[in-house]
Amino acid sequence: MGNVAIRANALVKWFGEGETRTTAVKSASFEAGFGELLYIVGPSGSGKTTLLSMISGILKPNEGNVLVEGKDIWQMKSDDIADLRLHKIGFVFQDYHLFPRLTTVENVAIPLILKKMDWNEAIKVALEYLEIVGLKDRAELQPVKLSGGEQQRVAIARAIAGHPDILIFDEPTASLDGDTGRKIVEFIKTKILNPQRCVIIVTHDSRIYEYADSIMKMEDGKIIGFEQNTLHVV
Amino acid sequence: MSGILKIALKLLVNDKSKFIALLVGITFAVFLMIMMMSMFSGILARSSSSVYNVGAKIWVMDPAVNNATSSIPMPDYVLSHARSIDGVKYAVPIYFGNALVKLKSGTYQAVSVVGLDDATLYGRPELIEGKIEDIYAESAFVVVKDAEFKKLESPKVGTEFEINDYRGLVVGLAKVSSGGLFGIPTVYTTYNRAITYIPSMRFTTSYILIEPKSEADIPFIQQQIKKIGYQALTRDQFVHKISDFYTYQTGMGMNVLMMTAISFIVGLSISGQTFYTFILENLERFGALKAIGAKGHELITMILFQASFTALLGYGLGVGLASGLMILAKLRLPSYAAQVTYTNLIFAFVMVLIMAGVSSYIGVRKVLQIQPFDIFRG
Incomplete structure (x- = not known):
């Protein structure tokens, strides 16, 4: 494992006030390094997604701070945080959230276009990323015409197209069958992860635990365990 | 983009x-x-086509007039008064009325008749066939060749017809800048022939058209006309009055x-x-x-x-x-x-x-x- 990519210090997040107040994350601290594939695991409602949102600059914590490559992101202005997400962090959402009215290659080009890259250049670069995920021949199709696994790979291509240092996957295998899910994570492990990149996966799919470098367990908003993976597959 | x-x-x-x-x-x-x-x-x-087509700068009328086709005839002294005002270059009467034309086919067609001042023919249309001086010939009429022209069975120069039981003769065809609102053909003749052919009230002058010596004279002319209980409006004011009538009163x-x-x-x-x-x-x-x-x-x-x-x-x-x-x-x-x-x-x-x-x-x-x-x- 290399340098620290993300450091979370005593993060607390609650929703609601008074009697309806619910604390989703309770004083969570951890760090993830470059070259590391970190899993955040735990049952539904354990605070995984809330923690993920806080460390990726999407949800402001009530207490604590998040350092991304040494910078306290929650001290930044909202536009600067958006810029940080655009340039440093790539997201793969559970439901992919691909644009059904755009072609596959246009979906992949979105982060590049948001970075003000020329349209034609962005499409060219997006095609290269589609080639990486093995879907170059599907470039002009709309996402609805792709299988679940293919859509997942398009979402991955979109996430990595912006050259992010940190990649965040939310339940990447939730809507895939076991075999496809394993293939996707294997692909992430072998093709996407590199020494300059940190990958964090939120999952409760125990079938893919074997690919993790380290696994952080959550329950009731607390981090209850952090271990190096003994089932580690290289 | x-x-x-x-x-x-x-x-x-x-x-x-x-x-x-x-x-x-x-x-x-x-x-x-x-x-x-x-x-x-x-x-x-x-609705203002007559005002545009005649083209006079000032129109004198009864204050109760609210659109060009519903004129209220004025006595002759109004014309005399208008001519006596300083700043008036010339003032002429004009007649607007309606008549029935009996066509060769035997059918009747209503027409709008414009009677132009005999001396000056002020407000005459642009002729596309015939000569304007022929309007002084016996029973002469100039027919406007507009969208309604066909309703007169597309007459030619020399065509005869009956108008209010009088003989009519087409001596010219004319064009105007704007067609009328009511979908009937328009014919031009002299003022005297118009008031002869069309049954009239005691007074016959529909409007008095004034040409001022200069634009600066217009307010004074309007003031002098107002003194005798009538109204002098510029072309734009008259158009505006007509528009107001159709917009608000109808x-x-x-x-x-x-x-x-x-x-x-x-x-x-x-x-x-x-x-x-x-x-x-x-x-x-x-x-x-x-x-x-x-x-x-x-x-x-x-x-x-x-x-x-x-x-x-x-x-x-x-x-x-x-x-x-x-x-x-x-x-x-x-x-x-x-x-x-x-x-x-x-x-x-x-x-x-x-x-x-x-x-x-x-x-x-x-x-x-x-x-x-x-x-x-x-």
Whole structure:
């Protein structure tokens, strides 16, 4: 494992006030390094997604701070945080959230276009990323015409197209069958992860635990365990 | 076009059903607004056709006159008074009336008769056939060759007809800048022949046309005419008075305003509702864009662009459709009174911008409210 990519210090997040107040994350601290594939695991409602949102600059914590490559992101202005997400962090959402009215290659080009890259250049670069995920021949199709696994790979291509240092996957295998899910994570492990990149996966799919470098367990908003993976597959 | 606008455009036009619904809504609203306003403009323009065609700078009339065709005859002393005013270069009477023409086929056709001052023929139309001096010949009439010309069985120079049981002879064909409102042909003759052929009241002068020595003399002339209980209006003032009459005293203006408002509401409802549905369906994607790193102002730009693009395209289609229909209508009905004016176009454009503004405001509010965290939470 290399340098620290993300450091979370005593993060607390609650929703609601008074009697309806619910604390989703309770004083969570951890760090993830470059070259590391970190899993955040735990049952539904354990605070995984809330923690993920806080460390990726999407949800402001009530207490604590998040350092991304040494910078306290929650001290930044909202536009600067958006810029940080655009340039440093790539997201793969559970439901992919691909644009059904755009072609596959246009979906992949979105982060590049948001970075003000020329349209034609962005499409060219997006095609290269589609080639990486093995879907170059599907470039002009709309996402609805792709299988679940293919859509997942398009979402991955979109996430990595912006050259992010940190990649965040939310339940990447939730809507895939076991075999496809394993293939996707294997692909992430072998093709996407590199020494300059940190990958964090939120999952409760125990079938893919074997690919993790380290696994952080959550329950009731607390981090209850952090271990190096003994089932580690290289 | 920047990449983000291109994405916005593709999101919009690739959702064909909603895009078409949006376009239809706006096009339909613009079409209705333009049609209503154009018909009204056409009617107003036609209602003042006599004023434009005669072209006098000052019109003297009874103050109770509210449109050119409903003149109230004035006694001769008004003409004498007008001629005596300092600043009047010359003043002439003109007669407006209606008569019945018996055509060769035996049918009757109502005509509008303009009697021009015998001495000067002031206000005469431009002749396209014949000579104007022939109007002094016995029973001579000049027929206006406009959209209503065919109703007189397209007479030629030399054609004879009966007008109010008198003999009439066509000595010339003329053209005028604007056709009349009531769909009947117009004939010109001399003042004296007109009052002879058409039954009149004690007084016969419909209007007195004044040519001032200079523009500066106009207020003084108006003042002097007012002193004897009559009214002198410039051409623009008279046109304005006629427009006011049709707009406010006939109910036509209110009806057009209501129809335009209904068209606007219908268009706004369709486009607003469809655009709102479009935004709702794409809300999660906008949230995903936010999560990826799109800034609020970029999303607002996308929505405004989508709304403006649809609005402008709908506006263009609506104007094109209305204009096309008017051209077709004029081919079938030459007297069809409708004209597209810059005012109509600007008004409809402003209405469309309001539609786009309201529709996008709703969308922008929704998109700004969506939090990327909601996307993670599903």
